[in-house]
Amino acid sequence: MQTFDSKRETGSTATVVTADERDPEFEGSTLEAVIEALRRRICGGALKPGTRLQEVALAEEFGVSRVRIRDALLALQQRGLVDRQKNRSAIVARLDLKGVFEILELRENLEGLCVRLAVENRPAESWQYLVDLFQGPMARYAEENNVEAYLVEVERFRADLTLAADNSILNEMLSMLRDRTRNIVDRTTMLPGRIQQGVKELQLVVAAMRSGDGAEAERLRRENIRSQRAFVQRYQNFLL
């Protein structure tokens, strides 16, 4: 059983802000820090799609000026995480089913490319730790349905791949795509049987990596994403 850490539920209206609610951590923070903080909240599910993001409330909460919040919201809009209209509060972007499939279609390609590039850039032996990881701890997590630990390791797995792929723009795009579907994909992992199948598929991927077969690793990774998509399709009512 897994519980996402239930942060303070700001709910719909946190208009009246007393000094207690100010988060001193971001006092006078840089723009990037604010962007990153908001990004985390949105991707982590603390701010649900449709939530109004009011500039003054956020400004007081973060202890920064309103313009900085405005800039952050603009950046997040470019990133696709929030929607903005003139003279209306920004809201956390909603993602319909078509959007999810569009992103998964892209991720199928790009995650595949990512793993192939990683294999091409590193000696095959260097992937042994992933074989061990997926046959040891990860298999155990799957048995125990330990979704949280599984997700943490998968995240590191992906981070290692993007690092090895050594393509900053691919990196950036994958980061964006993952952000926009993180909620849904993470919940997919909790579906019955998904985590076990996921581990099985990724075991094949890392095996191909270990043997230095980039093309095969790419094919298997794409298959892995397609399998994810099948789960989303099947359980769409539950996920959205």
Next chain:
Amino acid sequence: MQTFDSKRETGSTATVVTADERDPEFEGSTLEAVIEALRRRICGGALKPGTRLQEVALAEEFGVSRVRIRDALLALQQRGLVDRQKNRSAIVARLDLKGVFEILELRENLEGLCVRLAVENRPAESWQYLVDLFQGPMARYAEENNVEAYLVEVERFRADLTLAADNSILNEMLSMLRDRTRNIVDRTTMLPGRIQQGVKELQLVVAAMRSGDGAEAERLRRENIRSQRAFVQRYQNFLL
């Protein structure tokens, strides 16, 4: 403490800007319009990489406030077209050879995906006009080395494909990637033999599209991009 004399020209702000260099076209334009205008200038080569983009100068030129320029520059930074550092002027982003290859690697995948999705979404007969285009006018442009007309048509070809692919996020990403390499890729077309080879390759692509073979069209389009990359590699000293 300064006195506010009550000038309430709400409709028309009587700014004391010399009218010489102002471009009245953008007077009071929306943020998106400013972003688009700057984007065009950068992609079109009017603003070369490394050019300083000073906020006040741009603000006066476009006849908009400085904050709007700031917002536009922030958006273009997210898009990868400009670089910004704290307390320094934004500059048009420089792209090194590695960056070009990174982008071409991505484009190889995504343009391929794009053409495959387009084929899957439309009846094969609907592509007849492309067969005609590439065997008629485009072949002529190649013979005459009419690079300009060729580029215009290729641009429309790409626009049609992205429209048919019907994946807004893919659209957005391809648009971004094309923007960042437009200068270099356009110049590639002028290299000896490139335009003829390009037409030949694209003739094969549209033939596959016309026969409804999405997978083959994808493969051929990827080959086409790889061929572009080979030209860039070969003539890198001239191009950069």
Next chain:
DNA sequence: GTCGGCAATATTGTCAACAATATTGTCCGG
């Protein structure tokens, strides 16, 4: 003459007040 420091200038970053607009609440007639 050249280099390093120092003042002068130019440019971006920040802030608070104000304007424009949307949202909410209220009142009245049906």
Next chain:
DNA sequence: CCGGACAATATTGTTGACAATATTGCCGAC
């Protein structure tokens, strides 16, 4: 009781002035 017009409030958009910082030009020591 309901709906629509209208006022009150809340929220975003814009402006200009000011502060912080980088760049440039200058001067003197060596």
